Structures are given as C-alpha cells and as structure tokens.
Amino acid sequence: MKAAVVDRLGGTPQYRDVGEPPVHDGEVRVTVAAVAVENVDRAIVAGTHYTAAEFQSALPAIPCFDGIGHLPDGSLVGFGGLKPPQGALAEHVIVPATHTVPIPDGIEPPTAAALSSAISAMCMRTAAGLTAGETVLIQGATGVAGRLAVQIARLLGAGRIVATGRDRAALDEVAALGADAVIDTAVDEDRLVRAFRENAGQGYDVVVDYLWGRPAELLTRALVPDSFALAKPTRLVQIGESAGPAVRLTADALRTSGLEIYGAARNAAAAMPAAYRQVVDWVRDGALTIPVTTMPLSLVAEAWNRTDLRGRRLVVVPG
Ligand SMILES: NC(=O)c1ccc[n+]([C@@H]2O[C@H](COP(=O)([O-])OP(=O)(O)OC[C@H]3O[C@@H](n4cnc5c(N)ncnc54)[C@H](OP(=O)(O)O)[C@@H]3O)[C@@H](O)[C@H]2O)c1
The missing domain is CATH 3.90.180.10 (Medium-chain alcohol dehydrogenases, catalytic domain)
Known part of the structure; x- marks a missing residue:
C-alpha cells in the first residue's frame, strides 16, 4: 500500500x-x-x-x-x-x-x-464551567482551534467574547466570526497589559489559552489588581502552547488576582460525550x-x- x-x-x-x-x-x-x-x-x-x-x-x-x-x-x-x-x-x-x-x-x-x-474547544464549558452571559477571552483566536472557539463561545451563550492574535487582517476575520473585541498581542509589554485591562468589561470569567508563553504571562500581570481589592475569579483553561511551553507565574498573580488554572482535560472523560454530540448537532445544523x-x-x-x-x-x- x-x-x-x-x-x-x-x-x-x-x-x-x-x-x-x-x-x-x-x-x-x-x-x-x-x-x-x-x-x-x-x-x-x-x-x-x-x-x-x-x-x-x-x-x-x-x-x-x-x-x-x-x-x-x-x-x-x-x-x-x-x-x-x-x-x-x-x-x-x-x-x-x-x-x-x-x-x-x-x-x-x-x-x-x-x-x-471543535470538541476540545468545548473545554470552556467542560473544564472551566462557562455559563451563559459570561465574558470569555480566547488567546490565539486566529488559529484553526481559536476560530472554532470563538464560534463555540457564541453558541454557548457567552455574553462578551474577546479574541487575541498578532495579525490585523486575521483579527478582522475573527471579529466577523463573533468576537466583540480583538487584541493585537504583537505590541510591547505595557501596551498589551493595558489592552487586556481595557477590553475586560466586567472582568474575564473564562480564558481559553491556546498560546501560553508571553501572552499568558502578560495576561496574569493584567489580572493582578492595583489595590487591595478582591478580584473576581478568572478560570483559565490551558489547551495549547503556540507562543511557548512555559510562563513565569508571579506569586501575586495567584494570591490576589482570582486566577484559577485548569487543564483542558479536566472533567473530559465524564463531559466529553455530551460535548461531542453537541458539536455534531451544530455542524449538522450549519450553526458551526x-x-x-x-x-x-x-x-x-x-x-x-x-x-x-x-x-x-x-x-x-x-x-
Ligand atoms: N489539547 C487539545 O485538544 C488541542 C486541540 C487543538 C489545538 N491544541 C493546541 O492549541 C494550539 C493552537 O492550535 P491550532 O490548531 O489552532 O494552531 P494554529 O492554527 O497553528 O494556530 C496557532 C495560533 O497561535 C498563534 N501563534 C503562533 N505562534 C505564536 C507566537 N509566537 N506568539 C503569539 N501567537 C502565536 C497563531 O497566530 P497567527 O495566526 O498569527 O500565526 C494562531 O493564532 C496548539 O498548541 C495546539 O497543539 C490543542
């Protein structure tokens, strides 16, 4: 053969x-x-x-x-x-x-x-427990998986979808898929941290992270409050490493930011059969x-x- x-x-x-x-x-x-x-x-x-x-x-x-x-x-x-x-x-x-x-x-x-x-993008619900109306940040939304995640966040009823990428034209395409705001990660560190904060609305409830590396590190910096405030929880689900396999995670990011980090495989065995059926239905209906x-x-x-x-x-x- x-x-x-x-x-x-x-x-x-x-x-x-x-x-x-x-x-x-x-x-x-x-x-x-x-x-x-x-x-x-x-x-x-x-x-x-x-x-x-x-x-x-x-x-x-x-x-x-x-x-x-x-x-x-x-x-x-x-x-x-x-x-x-x-x-x-x-x-x-x-x-x-x-x-x-x-x-x-x-x-x-x-x-x-x-x-x-598409099925693994369902981790925003199966691993991070996304509920309707919540704000979702998708890191690496211009890739194959990220674009599917934008569509799936919309189908799952996300209230606000923020998408990151490093190519302006690709980010415009992602906006057309349903992102409410886009962030260009190909900027200097302070500007990116500012962009994460300015686009957070009432705060990111769920982050789907296809990038890790520098963008994830700067996001954790953006989540740390400037004063002694109680931060809202942000459930980050780690699913890819296109921007690098490691991050430097500061103690205050975990201590004060409300950051919770999950692997995409969390709850997968129990929840994935239903997630699979849902994705198949959306594809058959033409919704996805x-x-x-x-x-x-x-x-x-x-x-x-x-x-x-x-x-x-x-x-x-x-x-
Ligand atoms: N665990 C799972 O079930 C699962 C499923 C699917 C994907 N993944 C993982 O998720 C990641 C993305 O997969 P994919 O299929 O969507 O890949 P892809 O189509 O190649 O997309 C990669 C994404 O990462 C961005 N990117 C690449 N290098 C970067 C860098 N150095 N800095 C910032 N952004 C960078 C790309 O931006 P440009 O568009 O500008 O190149 C694009 O948005 C991979 O690590 C993959 O292995 C995991």
Whole structure:
C-alpha cells in the first residue's frame, strides 16, 4: 500500500510503498478516508513534542495517530490509538476493533477528521464551567482551534467574547466570526497589559489559552489588581502552547488576582460525550462551520509544508 513515511526526525513525510500490516485477532482493517494534520503531529515529527521519542525509536514511521475511514462493511468510523511505526497517513490502517467509533450520519469524512479541535474547544464549558452571559477571552483566536472557539463561545451563550492574535487582517476575520473585541498581542509589554485591562468589561470569567508563553504571562500581570481589592475569579483553561511551553507565574498573580488554572482535560472523560454530540448537532445544523483544506495523500510532502492555510485545517484524503 501507499503511505506517507518519515525517515528522520525533522524530515518531511514522503509518499511511497510500504508493506501492508497483518490483521490479528480483535483487529480490523480500515480504509482511510480523511486524516487531519494538527500541530501535535508536526511537533512529533519535528521531535519537539514530549512523545517524540517513541516516534523516533520507530523510524522510519508513518505520522498521525487518528483519522476517519471505512470498515470492510462500508460503515464510516473514527479510528485512533495507532502506535509508531504505524500511522494514519496511509491507504489502510489496522487497529483494535475497540479503537473505532461510528461517525454520525450527515458528517463528511474531512469534517469528521477535523472535529476534534471543535470538541476540545468545548473545554470552556467542560473544564472551566462557562455559563451563559459570561465574558470569555480566547488567546490565539486566529488559529484553526481559536476560530472554532470563538464560534463555540457564541453558541454557548457567552455574553462578551474577546479574541487575541498578532495579525490585523486575521483579527478582522475573527471579529466577523463573533468576537466583540480583538487584541493585537504583537505590541510591547505595557501596551498589551493595558489592552487586556481595557477590553475586560466586567472582568474575564473564562480564558481559553491556546498560546501560553508571553501572552499568558502578560495576561496574569493584567489580572493582578492595583489595590487591595478582591478580584473576581478568572478560570483559565490551558489547551495549547503556540507562543511557548512555559510562563513565569508571579506569586501575586495567584494570591490576589482570582486566577484559577485548569487543564483542558479536566472533567473530559465524564463531559466529553455530551460535548461531542453537541458539536455534531451544530455542524449538522450549519450553526458551526469547520473550515478544512483537503489534499491527496500522494501530495503529502507539499501538503505538510504548507503555511498558507489561514485558519483552515489541513486534511489529507485518498488519492
Ligand atoms: N489539547 C487539545 O485538544 C488541542 C486541540 C487543538 C489545538 N491544541 C493546541 O492549541 C494550539 C493552537 O492550535 P491550532 O490548531 O489552532 O494552531 P494554529 O492554527 O497553528 O494556530 C496557532 C495560533 O497561535 C498563534 N501563534 C503562533 N505562534 C505564536 C507566537 N509566537 N506568539 C503569539 N501567537 C502565536 C497563531 O497566530 P497567527 O495566526 O498569527 O500565526 C494562531 O493564532 C496548539 O498548541 C495546539 O497543539 C490543542
């Protein structure tokens, strides 16, 4: 079969022939229909993700660990849990039958492949407990996940949505998606701290943080009150690290700002099935749009290196 193969850490996947993996008891053969390429997949191949060692020790290996495909009976499923050197960027995958879930009717394979970013954006409710009317700050709103988070905050009834990014034109697009205010993070430190304060309205109730790094650090500075006032709680849910893997967190930010920090995985096991159904309903109704750009597996090397997708998820399809 054909697959996208990486020979060395930091390399670009190459389209070529590989041996068809055998099917063992309890496993199923899935004909791959769509695979979303996300930052985590690129980071594993680049060697910068914490799980990259496993990928490196299996080289040559096929990237991406989940996707959408057809079972031998023709039904459409999501599959996951692939371990290197096996990966989803292939014509077929072999997975334990328990690692497949039916895809609901009315969801096309490329959209199904990209659903996970929308579902994880539901962490603003599942992890941070967002309720209608609250103010939400989305850090990194110009990315694929951030744009979905803006739409989802609106659908969940947020009262005010503030969105950050570092590209003026992209921020205008995010405003058109439903953000009430936008903040450009590509400014000096004092100006950004001021912008966080000026746009907070009655205070940020929930922060969805796809950035971490410098913008998160400056946000925590902005949340610290200037006087001995009791700050309103701000529930920050950490979900990405596009601006850096670490922050310097001052003691007063935790002691006096009302800042509470949660991981996106908080409550996920219990709350995600309902979050998944909600996202599927919104997509089917047309209330939520997940923009994707599809490219055939044979052009995987070109697809992998694209930097022009502007808020659209790359999805690799057969061909
Ligand atoms: N845990 C989960 O379930 C989950 C799900 C989805 C995403 N994520 C994580 O969330 C993050 C964003 O994912 P994505 O798919 O939306 O990625 P993306 O489409 O590449 O968007 C990245 C965002 O970060 C901004 N950005 C990148 N580098 C930056 C920097 N140095 N300083 C300030 N802003 C910067 C980008 O701004 P520009 O538009 O100007 O480039 C854009 O807004 C990633 O870390 C990803 O792994 C996690």
